[in-house]
Amino acid sequence: MVNLSERLKSLVGKISSIVSFSDKEIEEIVLDLQRTLLQADVDVDLVFELSEKIRKKAKKEPEAGISKREYIIKLIYDELVEILGGVEEKIKLNPHRILLLGLFGCGKTSLAGKLAYFYKTKGLDVVLVGCDFSRPAAFEQLCQIAKQVNVPVINGKNLREAEKELEKHKNKIVIIDSAGRDALDKKLIEEIKKIDEIFKPEEKYLVIPAELGQDAKKQTSEFKKNIDITGVVVTRMDATAKGGAALTACKTSEAKVKFITVGEKIQDIERYVPERFVSRLLGFGDLQSLLEKFKIQEEEAKKIAEGEIDLNIFYKQLVEIQKQGSISKILDLIPGFGHLKLPAEALNVGEEKMKKWKYIIDSMTKEEREKPEIIKSSRVERIAKGSGTKVQEVNELLSNFKKMKKMTKKLKQIKKFRGIGDLAKMFGR
Numbered sequence: 001m002v003n004l005s006e007r008l009k010s011l012v013g014k015i016s017s018i019v020s021f022s023d024k025e026i027e028e029i030v031l032d033l034q035r036t037l038l039q040a041d042v043d044v045d046l047v048f049e050l051s052e053k054i055r056k057k058a059k060k061e062p063e064a065g066i067s068k069r070e071y072i073i074k075l076i077y078d079e080l081v082e083i084l085g086g087v088e089e090k091i092k093l094n095p096h097r098i099l100l101l102g103l104f105g106c107g108k109t110s111l112a113g114k115l116a117y118f119y120k121t122k123g124l125d126v127v128l129v130g131c132d133f134s135r136p137a138a139f140e141q142l143c144q145i146a147k148q149v150n151v152p153v154i155n156g157k158n159l160r161e162a163e164k165e166l167e168k169h170k171n172k173i174v175i176i177d178s179a180g181r182d183a184l185d186k187k188l189i190e191e192i193k194k195i196d197e198i199f200k201p202e203e204k205y206l207v208i209p210a211e212l213g214q215d216a217k218k219q220t221s222e223f224k225k226n227i228d229i230t231g232v233v234v235t236r237m238d239a240t241a242k243g244g245a246a247l248t249a250c251k252t253s254e255a256k257v258k259f260i261t262v263g264e265k266i267q268d269i270e271r272y273v274p275e276r277f278v279s280r281l282l283g284f285g286d287l288q289s290l291l292e293k294f295k296i297q298e299e300e301a302k303k304i305a306e307g308e309i310d311l312n313i314f315y316k317q318l319v320e321i322q323k324q325g326s327i328s329k330i331l332d333l334i335p336g337f338g339h340l341k342l343p344a345e346a347l348n349v350g351e352e353k354m355k356k357w358k359y360i361i362d363s364m365t366k367e368e369r370e371k372p373e374i375i376k377s378s379r380v381e382r383i384a385k386g387s388g389t390k391v392q393e394v395n396e397l398l399s400n401f402k403k404m405k406k407m408t409k410k411l412k413q414i415k416k417f418r419g420i421g422d423l424a425k426m427f428g429r
Contacts, residue, residue: 004037004040005280007039007040008282008283012282016073021068026058027055029072030051040244040245042244042245046083050083053079057075058075077282083248084274084278085274087274088274089258091259094124095125095170095173095174096202098203101178102180103184105180107207107261108178109142110264111269113148115259116175117269120149120150124172126151126172127154127173128152129177132177133179134181142177149266154166154169159199174199174201184223205230205258206233207233209236210236210246212242213242213246215249217250220232224253224254224255231256231258232256232257234246234261236261238261238262238263258272259271259272260272309405310369311372315361357397360383363386363387372401
């Protein structure tokens with residue numbers, strides 16, 4: 001995904017620099033897009049089908065008020081959304097049962113914990129059930145994961161006893177971890193059907209690792225022939241350039257992707273929304289995911305969008321960035337930042353420094369936190385003394401704040417954001 005995204009961002013940058021669009025320029029754009037998708041292991045037939053659509057539509061004149069650059073960027077966005085899933089799949093946000101299916105090494109057990117975390121953030125209670133007995137330590141691993149998210153776990157070795165135990169957990173999301181194999185054989189099918197018969201899960205999610213690429217189509221098709229899967233989760237989207245190929249493979253096998261995982265941390269799970277995913281691939285960000293991820297309040301969101309952050313917001317968001325682990329993931333969610341080469345190291349702050357910064361901010365007056373520009377040398381000395389830190393440490397904090405504020409000023413360009421068309425305008429002018 002990383003390589004695919006970088007190449008697509010480069011293509012958007014190239015389109016943005018073109019002065020006039022003749023058939024020659026359009027053909028170069030189409031060929032660049034073809035190479036990008038083929039290098040990312042997307043199915044050849046699908047790539048050429050998409051290329052032909054863009055080639056034909058790009059030659060048309062856009063509607064009044066829309067430039068040719070905006071029109072072509074929007075066209076690429078629309079076609080990528082279509083091949084990467086089209087319409088967002090709805091997920092249930094009420095108590096129900098989910099059975100996780102998949103072969104060895106696809107990440108089912110880790111996913112069980114991530115799903116538990118996801119549903120807990122939605123205010124739902126969760127219980128995990130361990131039914132993977134092909135790996136000796138599978139249940140112990142599930143117990144450790146359950147402890148991380150603070151949810152109960154049931155040993156499903158005796159399926160009927162486990163079903164009785166679930167009577168104590170009514171009105172909860174039930175997530176069932178099942179066994180895997182190196183291939184979908186008769187024994188695995190029988191095990192899954194037995195679990196299905198006893199637990200009667202409403203959702204059966206096939207777990208596919210992103211590195212499968214085009215082979216995801218074959219695996220989803222095989223499972224669908226034998227088991228009534230209701231959705232797919234693509235794992236490890238952060239670790240491979242084949243993520244786009246896995247998603248298109250699921251689309252061509254008519255399997256609906258419900259979630260993707262984007263890292264090893266328990267919180268690294270997202271609902272799969274094709275429009276948001278493609279927006280990030282193209283460097284246009286994803287404001288909705290940013291607001292959800294950081295639980296940003298409406299008033300704070302307004303200040304951030306206006307580029308008018310204060311030290312209170314600055315510190316709060318730094319704490320959240322530390323929890324998320326990678327600032328690059330966060331910057332990719334901010335519209336426009338995906339196209340900028342930003343000094344990420346400026347915000348990669350260690351735990352000890354974060355503590356000092358908190359002491360420094362706590363030593364400021366309310367007015368100083370809200371209007372840091374008033375902090376001059378005499379105030380710096382007073383704040384350093386009151387916080388037990390050095391003058392240079394106070395100045396370092398203020399310097400980093402100014403850098404972040406400068407970055408967020410760029411968000412003013414999208415305060416009237418109404419969709420991808422506005423972002424195309426932002427980069428295509």
